[in-house]
Amino acid sequence: MKILEKGKLFFLCISLLALFSCSSDNNGNNDDSDDEIIIDDPKEEPPVEITYDENVSYDQLPVPATIESGKTWVFQPEPSDDFNYTFEETDGRVDFGPDDKWYNYYHDLWDGPGTTYWKYDHVSVDGSDLIIRSSRRVIGNESEPRFGFPPKMNLPDQGVSTGSITGNNKVQWPVYVEAKVSVADIALASDVWLLSPDNTEEIDIIECWGGDENGNHLFSDIIHLAHHSFIRDPFTDYQPRDIGIFYRQEGISSWGDYHYNGGERIYTYIGVNWISPFHIEYYIDAKIVRVLYDKAVATKKGDSWTYGYPTFTNGILTEDTSTGFQALVEHSTSKYYSFDNLKAASDASEVSIIDPYDYQNGAGMGKEKDIIINVEAQTWQAAAGRIPTDAELENPAKNTMKVDWIRVLKPE
Numbered sequence: 001m002k003i004l005e006k007g008k009l010f011f012l013c014i015s016l017l018a019l020f021s022c023s024s025d026n027n028g029n030n031d032d033s034d035d036e037i038i039i040d041d042p043k044e045e046p047p048v049e050i051t052y053d054e055n056v057s058y059d060q061l062p063v064p065a066t067i068e069s070g071k072t073w074v075f076q077p078e079p080s081d082d083f084n085y086t087f088e089e090t091d092g093r094v095d096f097g098p099d100d101k102w103y104n105y106y107h108d109l110w111d112g113p114g115t116t117y118w119k120y121d122h123v124s125v126d127g128s129d130l131i132i133r134s135s136r137r138v139i140g141n142e143s144e145p146r147f148g149f150p151p152k153m154n155l156p157d158q159g160v161s162t163g164s165i166t167g168n169n170k171v172q173w174p175v176y177v178e179a180k181v182s183v184a185d186i187a188l189a190s191d192v193w194l195l196s197p198d199n200t201e202e203i204d205i206i207e208c209w210g211g212d213e214n215g216n217h218l219f220s221d222i223i224h225l226a227h228h229s230f231i232r233d234p235f236t237d238y239q240p241r242d243i244g245i246f247y248r249q250e251g252i253s254s255w256g257d258y259h260y261n262g263g264e265r266i267y268t269y270i271g272v273n274w275i276s277p278f279h280i281e282y283y284i285d286a287k288i289v290r291v292l293y294d295k296a297v298a299t300k301k302g303d304s305w306t307y308g309y310p311t312f313t314n315g316i317l318t319e320d321t322s323t324g325f326q327a328l329v330e331h332s333t334s335k336y337y338s339f340d341n342l343k344a345a346s347d348a349s350e351v352s353i354i355d356p357y358d359y360q361n362g363a364g365m366g367k368e369k370d371i372i373i374n375v376e377a378q379t380w381q382a383a384a385g386r387i388p389t390d391a392e393l394e395n396p397a398k399n400t401m402k403v404d405w406i407r408v409l410k411p412e
Helices: 008-013 017-021 255-263 339-348 379-383
Strands: 073-075 116-118 123-126 130-133 160-162 164-167 175-182 189-195 201-209 227-232 235-238 268-276 279-284 287-293 296-301 304-309 329-334 370-376 400-411
Touching: 116 370, 130 164, 130 370, 160 370, 175 189, 175 201, 175 255, 189 268, 189 400, 201 268, 287 339, 296 339, 304 339, 329 339, 370 400
Parallel strands: 116 160
Antiparallel strands: 073 400, 123 130, 130 400, 164 370, 175 268, 175 400, 189 201, 189 370, 201 227, 227 235, 268 279, 279 287, 287 296, 296 304, 304 329
């Protein structure tokens, strides 16, 4: 995923949690007045808590995502997978899984960002999990594919061979996609994402830089929740850059250490409810944590929700100059998530949160998408020297991303 290739915002304020309480006017200035703040009735009922029983098959688990009245969630077997079979590493591009659900590479001939070199033989299934491993790329002694280009970023000793898989069954809204994931415990990105075949629309389900070594401690406690709208030529990338795209969980300072758990791997449930081209919900461990709708966004901050919307300043998305993050006008807050509050914030806004520069010509995130699961040594991380050492890449326990299952459901 091409997250934050122009990422100065990320570097400026990644740990400034105090920003969660800031509000902005149309020019990005702080506004301490209370007349825009609407607090829901504190007597409102909390949402029904959902827990997952490990003894229940993944296709029978409850679905936390919202659904239109009168409809039910219907499991889609073709793009879903419990990975309860074996697939050995192979030095060639092949389809694998029941009914050839996947192939062991990215969805086109690109072999990865930064110092990433996706290889066919870094993907396997061990009877219970998809496994994507990473190793040091050794020039002259590497597996396929080999494209013969000069070393990426002129860093011949920092190349990382790793894996990527793509689903042979595309998904289209309305759809709920959820994966049970344990990220690699090294300074690489572990990813599950959706990408249109023309590479212009992307929805990230999880992007997590797990390991806290090599200067990555400022990023290892984050799960990135975002989407991208691209123009390919000249390459241009829009993604929301408010602080709410960075999910943190109390007690976790490194998602890699947490998931590695001394070798007894722990997993996190990550889901996206792609309701429409203009409506996306994010779920972590069966709880809703962030929602984008048309021209506004709702983000869970501690024990409450905040609703805000973007603005333009001289035709460019307004930035909070004191932090470098994208500024949002704070419209309201509530104890529990309220779509009514989010819709009211959207109605008050004049700028899209989905595609403010209209790269998709008014269509939002509407194209069908491939499911992609991979590991990456991303450009912005490699440029800063945040690349795993040889010793870390040789540790077979910590250098792997694992996925227990991925399920897809549609409302019918």
